[in-house]
Amino acid sequence: MPIDVRGLMVNAASADAVQAFDHAIDAYLCYRSDIMARMEALFAADPDCGMAHVLKGYLLLLGYKSQLVPAARQAAQTAGPLLHNATTREQAHLRALTAWADGDPDKAAAIWEDILTDHPHDILAFRLHHFINFWFGRPDAMLATVLSVEKHWSDALPGFNAILGCRCFAHEESGYYLEAETAGREAIRRDPTDLWAAHGIAHVLEMTGRRREGVAWVEALQDGWAAANNLKHHLWWHQAMFHLELGDMSRVLTLYDTRFRDLNSALVKAVPDLYIDVQNAASMLFRLSRHGVDVGARWNELADKAEARIGDCQSAFTLPHWMMALAATGREDAARRMLQAMRDYAQGPGINSRLVGDFAVPVSQAVLAHGSGQYTQAVASMRPVLGEIYRLGGSHAQQDVLEQLFLDAAMKAGLEDDCRLLIERVSGRHPVPPARRRGYAMAA
Numbered sequence: 001m002p003i004d005v006r007g008l009m010v011n012a013a014s015a016d017a018v019q020a021f022d023h024a025i026d027a028y029l030c031y032r033s034d035i036m037a038r039m040e041a042l043f044a045a046d047p048d049c050g051m052a053h054v055l056k057g058y059l060l061l062l063g064y065k066s067q068l069v070p071a072a073r074q075a076a077q078t079a080g081p082l083l084h085n086a087t088t089r090e091q092a093h094l095r096a097l098t099a100w101a102d103g104d105p106d107k108a109a110a111i112w113e114d115i116l117t118d119h120p121h122d123i124l125a126f127r128l129h130h131f132i133n134f135w136f137g138r139p140d141a142m143l144a145t146v147l148s149v150e151k152h153w154s155d156a157l158p159g160f161n162a163i164l165g166c167r168c169f170a171h172e173e174s175g176y177y178l179e180a181e182t183a184g185r186e187a188i189r190r191d192p193t194d195l196w197a198a199h200g201i202a203h204v205l206e207m208t209g210r211r212r213e214g215v216a217w218v219e220a221l222q223d224g225w226a227a228a229n230n231l232k233h234h235l236w237w238h239q240a241m242f243h244l245e246l247g248d249m250s251r252v253l254t255l256y257d258t259r260f261r262d263l264n265s266a267l268v269k270a271v272p273d274l275y276i277d278v279q280n281a282a283s284m285l286f287r288l289s290r291h292g293v294d295v296g297a298r299w300n301e302l303a304d305k306a307e308a309r310i311g312d313c314q315s316a317f318t319l320p321h322w323m324m325a326l327a328a329t330g331r332e333d334a335a336r337r338m339l340q341a342m343r344d345y346a347q348g349p350g351i352n353s354r355l356v357g358d359f360a361v362p363v364s365q366a367v368l369a370h371g372s373g374q375y376t377q378a379v380a381s382m383r384p385v386l387g388e389i390y391r392l393g394g395s396h397a398q399q400d401v402l403e404q405l406f407l408d409a410a411m412k413a414g415l416e417d418d419c420r421l422l423i424e425r426v427s428g429r430h431p432v433p434p435a436r437r438r439g440y441a442m443a444a
């Protein structure tokens with residue numbers, strides 16, 4: 001049986017097919033925009049490669065879009081008979097895909113952990129485990145898996161940079177900024193085009209208040225991102241966040257229009273409602289509006305897409321961002337329909353349904369109340385879950401917009417105790433004092 005570039009057996013027709021599989025995995029690890037072309041080459045090399053169909057299913061689910069789930073299930077069904085005589089590792093991947101497609105990502109994560117116990121060089125299982133736990137607000141699980149796996153790796157193995165990049169981000173989200181920066185900078189030294197490592201360092205610079213250094217960091221690396229997918233938009237969002245903290249609002253708007261929400265870019269045209277791009281855009285428009293910046297009609301295209309996604313709750317963290325667009329454009333009827341669809345979804349089984357019901361619904365209610373000037377109601381909706389909104393997923397930098405929303409509502413409602421509550425909260429969670437952060441200084 002052929003083996004992949006990291007020494008794992010793969011049930012495939014030829015060594016060339018396994019090489020094509022490795023090439024597709026590299027595209028996933030490195031956030032390359034040509035990943036679909038690489039998948040086509042893989043299927044051309046071996047249309048009956050079971051792991052190729054598993055990988056296809058994984059990639060579909062990574063889009064966090066309900067329309068893609070049936071195709072992911074079909075990929076699992078196609079892979080089943082093809083992996084009947086495959087290795088136990090490959091069959092475990094099939095079970096993980098099936099569980100995830102059926103709405104049980106917790107089971108998928110447990111299977112990936114089991115795979116890594118016996119096969120710590122399975123970079124696909126490692127990276128998916130990292131991804132899932134990030135979007136479920138579990139930096140502790142991210143860090144534990146990095147620490148468990150990294151001792152089996154060295155720079156002699158292809159994919160080592162991905163381990164360093166994940167080491168960086170897991171440590172950053174856990175508050176260990178020195179360890180995070182060391183790993184991220186080493187990854188960039190080895191490969192200046194590594195987006196995940198660049199992203200991890202951007203988070204370190206954000207959390208430690210090094211704004212000018214952050215601007216320079218993104219500017220120095222971005223020429224190497226020509227082949228990158230939408231993750232580069234998120235890095236440009238980070239650059240805009242640095243400029244916002246520096247008070248350069250015109251530069252933030254320019255970056256919005258020409259970089260991270262550039263409606264003329266091929267990537268945005270190809271996937272105009274990708275969850276991370278929507279989060280970037282909505283959270284930045286909210287911040288700008290809060291600071292009195294006229295954002296013009298920029299909310300409208302997001303609101304149009306939000307209406308088209310009513311009932312799609314695959315990404316719990318994105319739901320309040322969709323609601324921001326509906327609230328900002330006064331689309332109360334659509335907002336009510338979205339809330340009801342979220343409540344209906346929350347009645348279903350699985351962890352994501354619980355997260356939507358327990359956290360996304362009250363936070364989205366607060367967003368809508370805030371948008372309609374009902375500030376006391378916004379605070380009342382959000383206050384009971386404020387301590388657990390991290391469970392919606394996203395980074396500290398991304399969750400910050402929800403904390404700002406609560407603070408803004410409390411200030412406008414004259415609720416001084418709630419303002420103090422929020423300031424104490426962010427003082428304990430963020431190493432930069434509120435007085436040095438633009439969204440909090442007015443209350444600090």
